Amino acid sequence: MKTRSMTRQELRLRRSKFLCLPPEIFIQICAHLLPKDLASLLRVCKQLYNELSIVEPSSTIQKIWKQSRLRFMPLRILDPPKGMSEQEYIKLLIEKKCSLCGKKSRKSKIYWDVKVRACESCYEGGTVTGIELFYFNYSACEIITCIPFTNIRGDSKSYWRFLVEAKLKEYKSLRGIERYHWVYEQTKQTEEIQSEVTKRWREDYSNSKNDFKYDSFNI
Numbered sequence: 001m002k003t004r005s006m007t008r009q010e011l012r013l014r015r016s017k018f019l020c021l022p023p024e025i026f027i028q029i030c031a032h033l034l035p036k037d038l039a040s041l042l043r044v045c046k047q048l049y050n051e052l053s054i055v056e057p058s059s060t061i062q063k064i065w066k067q068s069r070l071r072f073m074p075l076r077i078l079d080p081p082k083g084m085s086e087q088e089y090i091k092l093l094i095e096k097k098c099s100l101c102g103k104k105s106r107k108s109k110i111y112w113d114v115k116v117r118a119c120e121s122c123y124e125g126g127t128v129t130g131i132e133l134f135y136f137n138y139s140a141c142e143i144i145t146c147i148p149f150t151n152i153r154g155d156s157k158s159y160w161r162f163l164v165e166a167k168l169k170e171y172k173s174l175r176g177i178e179r180y181h182w183v184y185e186q187t188k189q190t191e192e193i194q195s196e197v198t199k200r201w202r203e204d205y206s207n208s209k210n211d212f213k214y215d216s217f218n219i
């Protein structure tokens with residue numbers, strides 16, 4: 001159902017009503033809201049949310065977000081990626097805005113290796129395929145096991161350019177045995193990232209939000 005957007009006066013009135021609520025009642029209300037509505041409400045009632053963050057431990061606030069996710073997005077059972085709060089995670093799941101250019105795009109996708117949502121154009125411009133690296137940046141191929149791939153483009157894996165450059169810079173700053181250890185550790189980390197990403201691709205697939213090929217998981 002299409003809803004009319006609120007006027008500034010209505011918004012101010014609604015905001016002030018929420019500001020009169022005691023934090024425990026506010027929490028009760030939040031616990032029954034859709035993630036999308038929860039995000040909107042907390043944006044509007046920023047002052048109350050900030051106060052709530054002071055009086056409530058962050059675990060309570062995280063619990064509200066998690067409860068909302070599990071209740072209304074039952075196929076999103078994986079917890080947020082390491083280093084990401086429930087709030088940031090839900091925002092990444094529901095917002096269609098590209099994290100790189102800021103434009104809204106219905107075709108935007110989440111790239112879990114770098115934890116960003118990107119539109120088609122930022123993905124195309126920001127990534128390079130393994131085949132392109134082979135022809136134009138062969139030194140990156142020497143450390144390819146140290147770079148997580150983000151998706152499949154054509155018949156080849158694709159990698160974020162900034163990640164390739166950062167890893168190469170790090171690798172080139174090392175000498176001799178240091179390089180050997182670095183490659184060993186980075187390869188291990190990359191395998192862990194790739195395994196985590198594969199789980200999230202499966203969940204994306206179950207949610208039918210993304211149109212990548214299921215076959216690509218083991219390539």
Ligand SMILES: [Zn+2]
Nearest residue numbers: 098101119122
């Ligand atoms: Zn973009």
